[in-house]
Amino acid sequence: MSLAGQHYVVTGASSGIGLATARVLSMRGARVSLIARSETKLTMAAGQLRADGGTVAYAVADVADKASLVSAFEDAEKAFGSVDGLFANAGTGGVFGPISQCPDDLFESVIRTNLTSVFWAIKQVLPGMMARKKGSIVVTGSLASERGMPDNAAYVASKHGLLGLARAVASEVARSGVRVNCVLPGLIETPMLMALDPDAPVDATLAALGQAVPLGRTGTADEVAQLVCFLLSDAASHITAQSIAVDGGMLGTLMPG
Numbered sequence: 001m002s003l004a005g006q007h008y009v010v011t012g013a014s015s016g017i018g019l020a021t022a023r024v025l026s027m028r029g030a031r032v033s034l035i036a037r038s039e040t041k042l043t044m045a046a047g048q049l050r051a052d053g054g055t056v057a058y059a060v061a062d063v064a065d066k067a068s069l070v071s072a073f074e075d076a077e078k079a080f081g082s083v084d085g086l087f088a089n090a091g092t093g094g095v096f097g098p099i100s101q102c103p104d105d106l107f108e109s110v111i112r113t114n115l116t117s118v119f120w121a122i123k124q125v126l127p128g129m130m131a132r133k134k135g136s137i138v139v140t141g142s143l144a145s146e147r148g149m150p151d152n153a154a155y156v157a158s159k160h161g162l163l164g165l166a167r168a169v170a171s172e173v174a175r176s177g178v179r180v181n182c183v184l185p186g187l188i189e190t191p192m193l194m195a196l197d198p199d200a201p202v203d204a205t206l207a208a209l210g211q212a213v214p215l216g217r218t219g220t221a222d223e224v225a226q227l228v229c230f231l232l233s234d235a236a237s238h239i240t241a242q243s244i245a246v247d248g249g250m251l252g253t254l255m256p257g
Contacts (some may be wrong), residue, residue: 003233004029007080009073011063011121012090014041016190017140017228020221021087024229026054033076033083034058035069036090055080063090063117064109073124082132083125085232088118089140093192094155107154114158115165122169126178133177136232139166141182141243143251163243170241179240181231186247187212188219214249 008025012018013034022032026049034056036042042058049056057079059072077083094110095102118139129135144156145163163182170180187193187209197205210217224246230236231244245251 002029003229005031006084007031007033007076007082008085008087008232009033009035009076009083009121009125010087010089011035011117012140013058014038014045016192017185017188017221017224018087018089019045020225021089021228022056023049023052023054024222024225025232026056027052028229031055031080032057033080035061035063035072035076037062063121064113066117066120069117069120070124073121082128084129084134085136085138086121086125087138087140087228087232088121089228090117091140091158091192092155093195094152094158096151098151099153102153107157110154111158111161114155115161118162119165122165122180126169126173129178130173130176135178136236137166137169137178137180138228138231139180139182141166141184143184143186143245143247145182145184145243146245146251166243167241174240179231179236181236181240182243183224183228183231184243184245184247184251185224186219186245186250188221188224188246190221193218212250213247214253217248219246219248 008030010018010022013022014036022034026032039060046056046058059075061068061072063069091114139162141163142159145159149156166180166182206218227246
C-alpha cells in the first residue's frame with residue numbers, strides 16, 4: 001500500500017485520529033498537508049512528522065470559517081500540487097443536553113463544523129479529481145451516523161447528514177473514478193472522548209468505556225488511521241459509498257446487559 005508521491009490533505013490533523021492518519025500517510029511516503037485550528041499544535045505535529053522523515057506542510061484554519069478553509073486548501077496546493085486524497089476529519093462533539101435546552105446558535109455551530117465544512121472541503125478538491133479521473137475522499141462519521149442518541153441532537157443530526165453527503169457525492173462522481181467513503185469511529189481514545197470526563201483518571205475512564213464494547217476495550221486512533229489510509233489508497237480501488245465502523249463490534253451486535 002505505497003502512497004509515495006501522493007498528496008493528501010487531512011483536516012483536524014493536529015491530534016487524535018487526524019494526526020494518527022497523517023503519521024501513517026507520511027510513513028508510507030505521501031506528502032501530507034495538515035489543517036487545524038491551533039497553530040501551536042500544528043507546529044508540534046508537523047515537527048514530529050518531519051523528524052520521522054515525513055514530507056509535511058500545514059495551514060491554520062477553522063474549518064467552520066469558509067474563507068479560512070478555502071485559503072488553507074489553496075496553501076496546500078501551492079505546497080504540494082494537486083490533491084490526490086482528502087480526509088475530512090475535523091469535527092466537534094457538541095454539548096450534551098435535551099433538545100429543548102439546545103440553543104439555536106449551538107445547533108447551527110455544530111452543523112457548520114461537522115457537516116457544512118466537509119461540503120466546502122469536498123468542493124475544493126472534487127473538480128481536480130474528476131478532471132484527473134482519480135481521487136479518494138474519506139469523511140469521519142460516527143456511530144451516531146447510523147444510530148440515534150439522546151441528549152445530543154446537533155451532533156447526531158450532523159453525523160447523519162455527513163453520511164448522507166458522502167453517499168450522495170459517491171453516487172454522483174463514481175463514473176469519474178472518484179471514490180467517497182465514511183468511517184465510523186466508536187469509542188476511540190482521543191482528546192474528544194477523554195473530554196467527556198476530564199477529571200477522571202484516564203485508565204479508569206477507558207476501563208469503564210471498554211465495558212460497553214464487545215471486544216472489551218476502547219480503540220486507538222491508529223486503528224482508525226489504518227482503515228482511513230487503506231480507503232485513501234489504490235488498494236481500495238473498488239470500494240466507494242461505504243460506511244465502515246471501527247468500533248470493536250458495537251454497531252453490529254446486540255449485547256444484552
